[in-house]
Amino acid sequence: MKPKVLLLILTYNRVDKLKKLLKSLINQTCHSFDLLIIDNHSSDKTQEFLSELKITELPFKIYSFRTFTNKGSSDGYNFGFQKAIDIGFDWLYVGDDDAYFDEDVITKFFLVRSKFINCNVFCGSVYDSNLKLDRTHRRNYKFSFEGFKESEIPLESYSLDSLEIKLFSFVGLFLSYKVISTVGLPNKNYFIWWDDTEYSIRVSKKFSIKLIPEIKFYHDTNKSLKSKWKVYYGIRNRLYTIKKFLPWWVTLIEELKHLFKMLVFLVLFKKDKFKLYFYSYIDYKYSKLGMSKREV
Secondary structure, three states, rough: OOEEEEEEEEEOOHHHHHHHHHHHHHHOOOOOOOEEEEEEOOOOOHHHHHHHOOOOOOOOOEEEEEEOOOOOOHHHHHHHHHHHHOOOOOOEEEEEOEEEEEEOHHHHHHHHHHHOOOEEEEEEEEEEOOEEEOHHHEEEEEEEEEEEEEEEEEEEHOOOOOOEEEOOOOOOOOEEEEHHHOOOOOOHHOOOOOOHHHHHHHHHHOEEEEEEEEEEEEEOOOOOOOOOHHHHHHHHHHHHHHHHHHOOHHHHHHHHHHHHHHHHHHHOOOHHHHHHHHHHHHHHOOOOOOOOOOOO
């Protein structure tokens, strides 16, 4: 008997990408799954589209819920995980609305699960909109007297059938119910960025994470568009995560490195960068998480 698979998709104001994702699910070679769509309080035509889906005949069952307000993707995923638990599942897929499935993802997932029966976390390889392998989604980490270091999985490793990693993104990820019942829900207070890294560190401390390169996803995003406010959340949440999970001396090293950068920006009269690093550090230090009202 196949386990119950529930696909959790978080969407916000990208109804066209949501439609493209849905098409990739309809085109799956296996439809042994249910679909859970979390609308993170969209203001476009997402709700109209979801209403249409309720009267559309599809090869899988759809659940949809809308958050009361948008408090970032971290809160949206926290909300989605809880709704998934309420619905019930054996395995939960986690991904954004701009991560499209290769046509045999579900088929390969069942094959891999039967091969690695004791594994509780699987993730696939991620390709960008130019069909180039994006190795930033699958990483390892280590810490030393240089601080916290992340490293992408080497390109040659993607020729393997499987390999173990430590860090994943919320794109192309399968988690068993046992994982979520053990480590809990994503931290809803990160707002955006590093919520998936924080969660993967928690998971990697309890479970092995297996990368299956032949399971492929296509991420339709533009990484060159990186606004200052996103950088602020990345810095703040990174420092907070390091302090939460790593030895005190690693935290100290990372704080000193951050303060040195602030000093450099001050000396070079780079006011905007200094302001960005200053506010992210202050909010990290005083555990001011969630959505920031600062103008960075």
